[in-house]
Amino acid sequence: MNILLIHAHPESRSLNGALKDFAVQRLQSAGHHVQLSDLYGMQWKAIVDAADTTQRLSTTRFDVAMESRHAFENGFQSEDITREQEKLLWADAVIFQFPLWWYSMPAILKGWIDRVYAFGFAYGVGEHSVTHWGDRFGEGTLAGKRAMLMVTAGGWESHYGPRGIxxxxxxxxxxxxxxxxxYPGFDVLPPFVVYRTGSTDESRFARICDELGQRLDTLFSADPIAFRxxxxxxxxxxxxTLRSDILPGQTGLSIHLSGRNDRNLK
Known part of the structure; x- marks a missing residue:
């Protein structure tokens, strides 16, 4: 199978760098074809601007969405954007690897999303009507592919638990x-998260690699998150909005996961 690993950490000798190397080796040893987008190594341009298109739709006002669609539909995208889109289309699965910085991904990875997820490629796809609101959230250009987050966090696992701060x-x-x-169609696997990164010695690193190896071995057989x-x-x-007869009275992010009790609670 074809696997794209998008790596977003500035230090190759970091824990993230070591886990990236382990993942690539493990996947290749299993017979997979792997491409690596090392965003810092590539010196990826994170900001969206007029340089993302070789021929502007308008020279008086830079409308991000309209310029993105114009460039994508007419072959005017900058070469770096097109190359990453081609990798996504090639891949059967994509692994996004990054440290959790300020409760989110590093800016360089968000910039990769902002630029590569062009209008007409990852959004603005499909019919919009009173019965079908675009090909998204389970449909879209990347439907049928799998994705998994590989995340490191400095805090303890309990800090990110049900009652954690x-x-x-x-x-x-x-x-x-x-x-x-x-949104663009990926089947999303549960994330692989490493906590307390600052307390990782050789023995713990070996255990982390064992756990990661098991996750990589089941990349194409594990059940994805049951998003609706x-x-x-x-x-x-x-x-x-979720139909009123499904989980009536309940709110929050969890209602967007399908479960066996949905129909019982109608």
Missing amino acids: NGPINDMLYPIQHGILF PQNKGDYDIPAL
Whole structure:
């Protein structure tokens, strides 16, 4: 299978760097074809600006969405954007690897998303009507591919638990897993998270690699997170709210996960 690993850490000798090297070796040893986008190594340009297109739609006002669509549809994108889109289309699975900085991904990775997820490629796809609100949240250009986050965090696991000060890790990662990965169609696997990175010695590193190796070995067999598809009947369209007869009275991020009790609670 074809696997793209997007790596966002500035130090190759870091824990992230070592885990990246381990992951590439493990996947290749299993017979997979691997491409690596080392964003810092590539000196990836993180900001969206007029240089992202070789031929502007308008020279008087830079409308990000409209310029993005114009460039994508007409072959005017900068070469670095096109190369990364080609990698995404090539891949059967994508691993996004990064340290958790200020409760989110590093700016360079967000900039990769901002630029590579062009209008017409990752969003603005499909029919918009009173019954179908675009090909997104379970549909879209990247449907049928798998994605997984590989994240490191300095805090203890309990800090990211159900009653932890930071909030549950899955809530913290929800904007990425649901909004960036599931939105354009990825089947999103549960994240692989390493906590207390500052206390990693050789023996702990070996245990982390064992755990990561098991996750990589099941990349194409593990069950994805059960996010609800947008256009399969669970949501009222065009309001895009969960139907009132599904989990009535309940709110919060968890209602957007399908479960066996949905129909019992109607």
